[in-house]
Every structure is written in structure tokens, then in C-alpha cells.
Amino acid sequence: MKKLPDERGYFGEYGGKFVPETLINALEELERAYRAFQKSRDMKNELKNLLINYAGRPTPVYFAANLSRKTGVEIFLKREDLLHTGAHKLNNTIGQGLLSRFMSKRRLIAETGAGQHGVATATVAALLGMECTVYMGSVDIERQAPNVARMKLLGAEVIPVESGSRTLKDAINAALRDWVKNVRTTHYCLGSVVGPHPFPMMVRDFQSVIGKEAHAQMRKQWGGDPDFVVACVGGGSNAAGIFSGFLHLTKIKLIGVEAGGYGNAPGEHSARMRKGRRGILHGCITYLLQSDDCQVLPVHSVSAGLDYPAVGPEHAFFKDNEIVEYVRCSDKEALEACLMLSKLEGIIPALESSHALGYVLSKRKKFKGARVLVNLSGRGDKDMDIIRKETRI
Amino acid sequence: MKGYNGLYLMGNFPDPEAFVEASNAGLAFFDFLEVGVPFSDPVADGPVIERAAGKVLAKGYRAEDIFASIEKIACPPGKKIYIMTYANQVFARGNGAFATMMKRSGASGIILPDVPSVERARFENDFARYGIDLVRFITPESTHEQIQNAVPGARGFVYCISIRGITGSALVLDAETKRKIVYARKYSSAPVVLGFGIRDAHSARIALEHADGFIMGTRAIEKLESDGVSGLQGFLKEIAMALAE
Ligand SMILES: Cc1ncc(COP(=O)(O)O)c(C=O)c1O
Numbered sequence: 001m002k003k004l005p006d007e008r009g010y011f012g013e014y015g016g017k018f019v020p021e022t023l024i025n026a027l028e029e030l031e032r033a034y035r036a037f038q039k040s041r042d043m044k045n046e047l048k049n050l051l052i053n054y055a056g057r058p059t060p061v062y063f064a065a066n067l068s069r070k071t072g073v074e075i076f077l078k079r080e081d082l083l084h085t086g087a088h089k090l091n092n093t094i095g096q097g098l099l100s101r102f103m104s105k106r107r108l109i110a111e112t113g114a115g116q117h118g119v120a121t122a123t124v125a126a127l128l129g130m131e132c133t134v135y136m137g138s139v140d141i142e143r144q145a146p147n148v149a150r151m152k153l154l155g156a157e158v159i160p161v162e163s164g165s166r167t168l169k170d171a172i173n174a175a176l177r178d179w180v181k182n183v184r185t186t187h188y189c190l191g192s193v194v195g196p197h198p199f200p201m202m203v204r205d206f207q208s209v210i211g212k213e214a215h216a217q218m219r220k221q222w223g224g225d226p227d228f229v230v231a232c233v234g235g236g237s238n239a240a241g242i243f244s245g246f247l248h249l250t251k252i253k254l255i256g257v258e259a260g261g262y263g264n265a266p267g268e269h270s271a272r273m274r275k276g277r278r279g280i281l282h283g284c285i286t287y288l289l290q291s292d293d294c295q296v297l298p299v300h301s302v303s304a305g306l307d308y309p310a311v312g313p314e315h316a317f318f319k320d321n322e323i324v325e326y327v328r329c330s331d332k333e334a335l336e337a338c339l340m341l342s343k344l345e346g347i348i349p350a351l352e353s354s355h356a357l358g359y360v361l362s363k364r365k366k367f368k369g370a371r372v373l374v375n376l377s378g379r380g381d382k383d384m385d386i387i388r389k390e391t392r393i
Numbered sequence: 394m395k396g397y398n399g400l401y402l403m404g405n406f407p408d409p410e411a412f413v414e415a416s417n418a419g420l421a422f423f424d425f426l427e428v429g430v431p432f433s434d435p436v437a438d439g440p441v442i443e444r445a446a447g448k449v450l451a452k453g454y455r456a457e458d459i460f461a462s463i464e465k466i467a468c469p470p471g472k473k474i475y476i477m478t479y480a481n482q483v484f485a486r487g488n489g490a491f492a493t494m495m496k497r498s499g500a501s502g503i504i505l506p507d508v509p510s511v512e513r514a515r516f517e518n519d520f521a522r523y524g525i526d527l528v529r530f531i532t533p534e535s536t537h538e539q540i541q542n543a544v545p546g547a548r549g550f551v552y553c554i555s556i557r558g559i560t561g562s563a564l565v566l567d568a569e570t571k572r573k574i575v576y577a578r579k580y581s582s583a584p585v586v587l588g589f590g591i592r593d594a595h596s597a598r599i600a601l602e603h604a605d606g607f608i609m610g611t612r613a614i615e616k617l618e619s620d621g622v623s624g625l626q627g628f629l630k631e632i633a634m635a636l637a638e
Contacts (some may be wrong), residue, residue: 277485
């Protein structure tokens with residue numbers, strides 16, 4: 001298969017650069033810097049060194065023996081929850097932080113939903129001595145309070161976003177507006193495989209370390225390839241990262257799990273692949289949850305990181321070409337998985353990651369006897385308030 | 394009024410009747426009208442226009458309703474109505490369907506602030522078939538090469554975004570941007586019109602010193618909201634008098 005995206009930033013019909021003209025040269029500058037980065041041994045070594053000695057890579061693949069015994073499914077967990085700051089997001093922000101320094105942009109801005117990407121950006125800003133501003137919807141500020149405190153401690157300014165649904169989508173709007181104003185001095189450190197080209201490509205590449213490691217670990221430590229690789233899909237960066245290590249093996253089935261929320265009506269879920277249709281939001285053509293008047297619909301998920309009405313353009317391409325199967329996991333199933341993993345394995349997963357596991361557990365008959373690799377994209381400390389409220393612990 | 398100037402109003406804001414009246418009042422002074430078709434996520438707009446869009450959507454108005462109102466505007470010969478909306482409104486409906494609605498309403502140009510030059514072709518060619526002009530942009534970030542590519546084939550007018558920023562910001566024209574405007578005017582057969590940050594006669598005069606015209610938006614929406622159609626009319630008249638030829 002040809003390497004995607006093409007030179008215009010398209011994955012088949014999806015992707016592109018639908019942003020104000022003012023940002024076009026900044027996107028081109030970023031792409032040039034990224035190409036230079038890919039060719040520079042020094043920069044690649046610096047990234048590698050930070051990933052190993054600062055972030056804690058490689059993260060292990062753990063065989064969840066108790067859970068496997070209980071369910072009759074062989075479940076392996078890629079432990080991104082053990083990465084510094086507690087989620088896969090840091091793989092991307094270290095890369096973009098170095099790129100930003102290379103472009104002599106000393107101010108990072110970011111959007112965040114669950115707060116994990118905000119924390120990961122604030123962390124890199126602290127490490128590289130950069131200024132950092134994080135936009136976060138006020139609904140998310142409330143439900144992910146521990147991460148707000150962490151960002152502030154790390155020296156970032158957290159700006160509440162009060163427009164629209166006051167969640168991730170609106171935080172991206174606010175960050176884009178900031179970027180248009182400050183494009184000369186600021187790098188927009190986008191947190192997932194969404195937005196205009198080159199972000200979907202670049203973030204995927206920075207996250208591909210997950211898949212590369214997991215593929216080797218399965219073969220070396222765990223007796224061979226998995227039958228299934230399962231990841232949750234918010235924007236789609238942890239999924240794109242782990243899938244990239246297995247795309248060349250057509251026998252392995254790849255499954256992306258969206259937030260099914262608590263119902264099928266608009267505003268009760270974030271199932272873009274099931275209920276969305278082609279649209280343009282935040283810079284790219286992709287599947288979008290929209291009304292018949294082509295307005296972006298409200299979305300819901302118990303997890304702030306999956307609560308987004310669009311999805312990365314490469315995932316839209318994967319769906320149409322049946323390269324990945326996209327499924328749903330409800331709020332309730334995700335919470336049950338979260339509790340079960342905590343009790344049986346002593347691992348408290350993020351509610352986002354709980355969706356990937358929740359799908360496998362709720363469909364355990366389908367997976368009976370199979371080897372299933374689940375990307376445990378993050379840890380659940382940030383979600384303790386919600387977990388406590390929802391489960392009355 | 395001196396120059397080739399546009400007035401931005403949000404479709405059906407504050408209500409359909411007042412919108413049509415305000416449009417007619419505006420067309421007495423301005424050469425073209427720019428009508429916002431609201432989108433839920435207007436990333437190029439500041440809080441005033443975003444709020445106006447939100448109010449129109451909250452009342453349940455759809456693009457079709459906005460076009461029904463536009464049809465009622467008495468657009469004098471030689472003057473023109475442009476639509477300003479976001480790419481998804483057009484893309485998700487289909488270019489042909491959107492262009493048909495526009496045509497029927499009497500609008501003959503469109504401004505899509507999240508469609509930059511590199512993505513222009515997929516819209517421009519389809520719209521041209523309906524005789525609708527897709528407006529091209531230059532910005533403070535544009536290189537000479539980009540200006541040279543954008544400007545010669547431009548139809549209607551060239552939208553010069555005055556600042557790095559969103560609608561409703563203050564106008565600050567730096568020397569580099571002024572040079573770019575001079576350069577664009579040299580190559581353009583269409584008027585080069587300055588938008589973003591024009592709030593009063595003073596900023597309009599600055600725009601006219603450098604460009605062929607200006608577009609006023611945020612301030613007009615504020616006036617319409619606070620003082621009604623007659624308040625807006627009075628305000629526009631004062632500006633027109635201050636800028637009389
Ligand atoms: C732990 C965790 N997993 C997954 C996600 C979803 O993002 P993505 O789909 O880009 O991996 C988030 C986002 O905030 C997250 O914090």
C-alpha cells in the first residue's frame with residue numbers, strides 16, 4: 001500500500017488543511033521542520049533518549065492472567081498507563097516540543113479534554129523551558145480537576161473555555177483562535193491525530209512507538225502475534241499508534257472502540273463512525289456527528305477524552321477500506337471494565353482506556369480463546385471522582 | 394461613500410424581519426453585503442459574532458431559513474450579496490445544493506474563512522458553474538508568491554485579512570502588511586478590501602488609505618443588537634458622511 005497521507009495531506013478522501021489562510025504558512029513550516037527532524041540523526045537520538053530516560057520507554061506488555069482466567073480470553077495489556085504523566089500523550093508532546101524548539105517557537109499552546117494531553121504538554125514545556133497555555137472546556141475542568149492542578153503546578157496557564165458545549169471541541173476552537181493571533185511565536189501542540197495536515201501524520205508517527213514496541217514484545221516475550229489489537233478512539237492517537245505496528249499483518253484484526261455513551265440519540269454518545277457522515281471540522285474532512293443542517297452535534301462520553309464529534313481522518317479512511325473495525329462501548333460497560341481490572345489485576349485504567357477493555361469484556365464470547373492485545377492508553381487516577389460517583393464506592 | 398465597501402450581518406439576527414431591514418439600510422451606504430450563515434464552530438470569529446450565530450441557531454433557524462430572508466432583501470442593481478459561512482455548511486450539503494440555494498436567494502458570492510488557497514479548487518470550480526464567486530484571501534502571513542498566485546484570477550473582490558487574528562480584534566496594520574496590500578493591488582483587477590478590526594470612521598479611513606475598501610462586521614452586529622435597526626442605520630450614516638467622497 002502507498003504511504004499515506006499524500007503530499008496534500010489526504011488519506012484517500014479524508015484529511016486536508018481546512019484552516020484560515022493565516023495558518024497555512026505555519027503548517028508548511030511545521031511540515032518542513034518535521035521532514036528535517038526525520039532526517040536528522042541528532043534530533044532522533046534526542047527524542048529517543050528522552051523517551052527512554054525521561055518518559056520511561058519501553059512500556060511493558062503485561063499478560064493479565066487473572067482477567068484471562070476469569071474471561072476465557074487471553075488478554076495482553078500494552079501499559080501506556082506506566083508512561084511518565086500517566087498516558088500515551090507524552091510520546092507526542094516530547095516530539096512536538098523538540099520540533100517547536102527547532103522552529104524557535106518558545107510558546108506552546110494545547111487543547112485538552114481529559115487533561116492528559118494538557119499535562120503532557122505542560123510537562124514538556126517545563127522540561128524545555130517554554131511558556132505554555134492550555135485551553136480546556138469548563139465542563140472538563142470540573143470533571144478532571146486533578147489534572148488541572150497538575151498543569152498549574154507544572155507552570156502552565158489553564159484557560160477555561162465557556163463557549164459551545166464547553167468540552168474538547170470548544171477547547172480546540174479556542175486553541176486555533178489563539179494560534180491565528182500568535183502564529184509567529186507559538187506552536188500549537190495538537191494532542192491527537194486530528195486537525196489539519198501535517199498533524200494527523202505527525203502525531204501518528206510520534207505515537208507509532210507504541211505499535212513498534214508492542215509488536216516486538218508480543219513476538220519476543222509472549223510467543224507470537226495477537227489475533228486482535230484493540231484500542232479506544234477519541235481523536236484516535238493511541239489507536240493509530242498501536243495499529244501502525246500491526247497494519248502490515250493482515251491476519252491480525254484491528255478494532256477501534258468509540259464511546260457509546262448511554263444511548264443512541266444525539267448528545268448521548270460519541271459514535272462518529274456509526275452515526276456520523278462526512279464533514280469538515282477543525283481542519284480536515286472526516287466522519288462528523290452533525291445535524292441535517294450540517295451543524296456539529298453535541299456528544300457525550302463518561303470519559304472526557306473520547307467526548308469529541310469528529311475523528312482522525314486516517315481512521316475514516318481505515319473504516320471505509322475495512323482496515324479497522326470500529327465498534328462501541330457504553331459508559332456502563334467501560335465503568336464495569338474499570339472496576340474489574342482494578343479488582344482482578346490491581347491496575348486502575350483511565351476511563352478512555354476502559355472502553356477498549358470494556359468492549360472485549362462485554363463481547364467475551366466473540367473473543368473466546370483468542371489472544372487480544374489491548375492498548376491501556378492511560379491510568380485512572382484522574383477519574384477517581386467520576387468512578388466514585390458512578391459506582392458509589 | 395468612498396471605496397468599495399462591505400457590511401457584514403448575521404443572517405436572521407436578531408430576528409428575520411430586523412435582519413432584512415438592516416440589510417436594506419446597509420445597502421443604501423455599502424456596495425455589498427456579507428451575510429453570515431451560522432455554523433456551530435466558527436473558528437475565525439470572535440465572541441460577538443460567535444454569540445450572534447449561537448442565538449440564531451438556538452432559535453432553530455437553518456441555512457434554508459437564512460436564504461429565505463436573503464430573498465426578501467431589495468438589492469439595488471450593481472450591488473451584491475455575499476455569503477460568509479464555514480466549509481462544512483457547503484461540503485456536507487454538497488457544493489451544487491448549496492450553490493442552488495444561493496442562486497435562488499440572489500446571493501452571488503461566497504466567503505469561506507476555513508478554506509485556504511490550497512483547498513480552494515474543490516469549491517471554486519463548482520461555484521463558478523453557477524456564476525458564484527469564491528472570494529480569495531491575502532493575509533499578513535502571505536508571501537509575495539502566494540499573493541501573485543491568488544490575486545490575478547480573483548473574482549468579486551480580494552479579501553485582505555488585516556491582522557493575525559479573528560473578527561472583532563483591534564486594527565493594527567504593520568508596515569509589512571501595508572506593503573503586501575500595495576503589492577496585491579498592483580496585481581489585482583478586483584478591488585482589494587480590508588476586513589477584521591474596522592469598527593468606526595477612524596479605522597475605516599485607515600483601511601481606505603491602503604486598500605480599495607473595507608468590511609465592517611462585529612461593530613455593526615453590536616449596534617444592531619443594542620440599538621436596533623434605526624440605531625444601526627444612524628451609525629452607518631455617520632460613517633458614510635465622515636467618508637463622503
Ligand atoms: C488515557 C487516554 N486515552 C485515550 C485518549 C483519547 O485520545 P486518542 O484517541 O487520541 O488516543 C485520551 C485523551 O485524552 C486519554 O487521556
